[in-house]
Amino acid sequence: MLEGKRILLIIGGGIAAFKALDLIRRLRDRGARVVPVLTSAAEEFVTPLSVSALAAEAVYRDLFDLTNEAEMGHIELSRSADLILVAPGTANLMAKMAGGHADDLATTLLLATDTQVLFAPAMNVRMWDHPATRRNRAQLEADGILFVGPDEGPMACGEFGEGRLSEVPRIVEAVEAALDATPSGAASLKGRHVIVTSGPTHEPIDPVRYIANRSSGAQGVAVGKALAEAGARVTFVTGPADVAPPPGVEVVRVRTALEMEAAVMAALPADAAVMAAAVADWRVRAPATGKMKKTAGQGAPALDFVENPDILARLSQHAERPPLVVGFAAETETVVEHATAKRTRKGCDWIVANDVSEAGGAMGGSDNEVTLITGSGAEPWPRMSKDAVARRLAERLAEALEGTS
Template sequence: MQQTLANKRILLGISGGIAAYKSADLVRRLSERGADVRVILTDAAQQFITPLTLQAVSGNAVSTSLLDPSAEAAMGHIELAKWADIFIIAPASANLIAKLAQGMANDLLTTCVLATTADLFVAPAMNQQMYKNIATTKNIATLNEHNFHIIGPASGEQACGDVGLGRMVEPLQIVAAIEQFISAKQQPELSWQGITLSITAGPTREAIDPVRYISNQSSGKMGFALAAIAAQLGADVTLIAGPVPLATPAGVKRVDVISAEQMHQAALKAAQNSAIFIGCAAVADYRMAEIAVEKLKKTSDDALTLKLVKNPDIIASVAALSQQRPFTVGFAAETHNLIDYAKGKLTNKKLDMICANDVSDPAQGFNTEHNAVTMIWPNGELALPAQAKTELAKLILQQILQQYQMVEKAKLLV
């Protein structure tokens, strides 16, 4: 096994929930990659998994109590908090997430979170209705704002019999997220200062008549996350947004459009003044051949036939620019044969890179706070596991900038 986590000190916090049974495997996966793992169990977690089990797989004593006299003689909770390079909480119950969002410190785990400077990762695990509750949604948003890295959750059948979003992601996915984070952190800091970037985001609407339209499920959240992070990193960002109710990220120039034709015109104009172009919008493939001037009325027929014509292919048009062509990155939202279709689009549209995401999974993609993509370019690919779109945006932008700089360097050598 490759020692991708060699010499990393990882503190694993486990809260109460049936997903705690996966934590022993998580410890094993981290350890076999070279990490030194220590574990904190909450009182509730001990109802699902024992300290002895986790001590056996980690090779270290397990901590359970804030008020352990032997540990607290040396301020054990502070020692643990300072020891860690990386602090993972998996599973993180709804109750624990609420406590973290409020900055509580009424047990060993929450106290260590407040006392640490380690990078913090949280893997939510709860009933699907609890996860959808507005209180949980706000608490997770607060953790995002406080620089917690959210991994998952996944969707599927739950222990209670419900089906939906809320399952803890599998241990190997957590490990992959940690490995990717460390890899990105160890690479030289890449600067977006002085780089002009254009991004399309959201859906388009194609009018049928004055009151009806054709559209899709895109929320625009991925594109807006990319724009926000790029601006924070110093890029000069133009965001071409379809009709979405999202606030304009700080420092971003926004161009609002409705239809695919409007987005096409705005994209070509912006692309010719950009070093990099990212086509993240979910553009309607077709529009009405003729838009009805007045509202269409119901008829006695049971069926209605609409004549549609193809919309322009925005990302292919940008990639085909003969002058002032930017480094062009597309997105491929697919429901099956993800990698094959994405590679086909990369080649056929003559793109520099493409981000493939599976929108058949209700846990990621359209209208969610999470996504997972596989980034593909002519000589390589990189799978980025499911995580908050803001976190994913950072990794996507880093990889795009690396490839862009390699291409620019190659041009200078010709």
């Protein structure tokens, strides 16, 4: 699948750098040419000699190499690759990329390129969870950088959590997925209008409290990005999500389910709709205009709830119903059965079902394992990054809409 592909591999400094050696071997086994770049910190963990021997290529290390830079080698390196892969990607590299810094060969390559970049993070769990790192990732995703991982597990420092470099087979899979976004696919949704909903809704209790579902909006953002890259005009209706909207879409920001419903209906007509938002099922009938005070001995206040509108069902029955309506089902048990029943109940064409239990790891994580429910049955997809899920869904939409007016 990677035959003839040229991959520029930037190896960051971290204990996970030793996995880059196996990564080089596996990429070459699939026919790729791997051109390695070592940061100065990476040389503390792997040697240029071992990297060069496995890649069968010279190792690039120095921005001020007189031989290479006489021909502006960093520009040539950055633009002659089919993909730039950063593995392991450190918190420092993320921060420099997000800020547009270019103070060594690796960061200069990343700033000078117009090639797709795939970033495989690896760092301590506290570093990964730090607000600065979260902000940097959101910025990089908004800039079009793809991510694979990190994974959860024990770390060399003795801690446990999210931050481990993804296993090598998974990185290879992400490389294949990134390179599978061909120009023919990019034109497949050209001229189509797709509505995408994303993120949670916040239903106010009073001016400082609200009811919401646990949703980062990451999968919806990935869907919007993949559809835009496939040539669609995307109306992206988003609740207050943790991640920035994707580039190249029309963003409509909402807060409540009522606002989201109005925005979706106002965006019609459309060729398709992907309803990835986690809409709160209920809202308080009459939110308090001032902050509700806790008074000792009086107990909790009674809240009068009413159902929120069923946006997916209403859209599926609308006079201007899009030819293809796709819903999402976030389930914690008997996922396929509940999602299949939901497709029938809502009247939509497809349901993307995912396990949002703690074991599933979809809520707030970087991966998803979904099952596509259609009129033909259930089609399980392997566990993959949310970006890869989005690209596959975009491909399926393009196939389904092909030939329709």
